[in-house]
Amino acid sequence: MKYKHLFFDLDHTLWDFEKNSSESLQDIFHQLSLADHGVSSMENFVDCFIRINTKLWDDFDRGRLPHSYIREKRFLMVFEELGIACPPNHLEIGELYLHTLPSKKHLLQGALETLDYARESGYSMHIVTNGFTEIQARKIASSGISHYFENIVTFENANAKKPDPGIFAYALDKANATHDECIMIGDNWIADIMGASEFGLDTVYYNPAGLKFDQNPTYDIRRLEELMLIL
Secondary structure, three states, X not given: OOOOEEEEOOEOOOEOHHHHHHHHHHHHHXXXXXXXXXXXXXXXXXXXXXXXXXXXXXXXXXXOOOHHHHHHHHHHHXXXXXXXXXXXXXXXXXXXXXXXXXXXXXXOOOHHHHHHHHHHOOOEEEEEEOOOHHHHHHHHHHOOOHHHEEEEEEHHHHOOOOOOHHHHHHHHHHHOOOHHHEEEEEOOHHHHHHHHHHHOOEEEEEOOOOOOXXXXXXXXXOOHHHHHHHO
């Protein structure tokens, strides 16, 4: 067994962010009767949010803005893009989203089978995420995967975010592991793959879209089940 410790990203790697986010936004659309406030299409509302949110998180990963900016601005930006006067309670809508989202439980296809295989094979597993500690803990609990992981490393408890080497150093210290015992598995090229690689870790790029970059990860997979062929 080449590796002993598996470091997993959470959102978009194990936890189905798109599906869970879409469900949460649909709940909010109906709960707050947004159609009565000028949001004519639930689909446009969901698509617009996911597009804006993805761009904001990419900017966060690149160090261009703080977490607080995402929380404060994303729904304001959604209403602006939809051409609708922003409701004065847009921050409350954001809080409702943060309350609703972590209660969703959808995992990506192959996640449970892969986690079961890794546990049965004797690997120690850990989460390394740029998400908020409380929010990520609720996501993990809601989706029923808490028991797989020894440590949940977040940007808050590590005081560093991917791709900063500090979060990977913190994760290795918590796991009492050495570089050559660990591999990072994630979907984000900059945060997960480049960050871990520059820290000296092997990487598995979960890459369902088949994206290409100038550098190569240690492994490149389209489906999570392919991880079982690597481990």
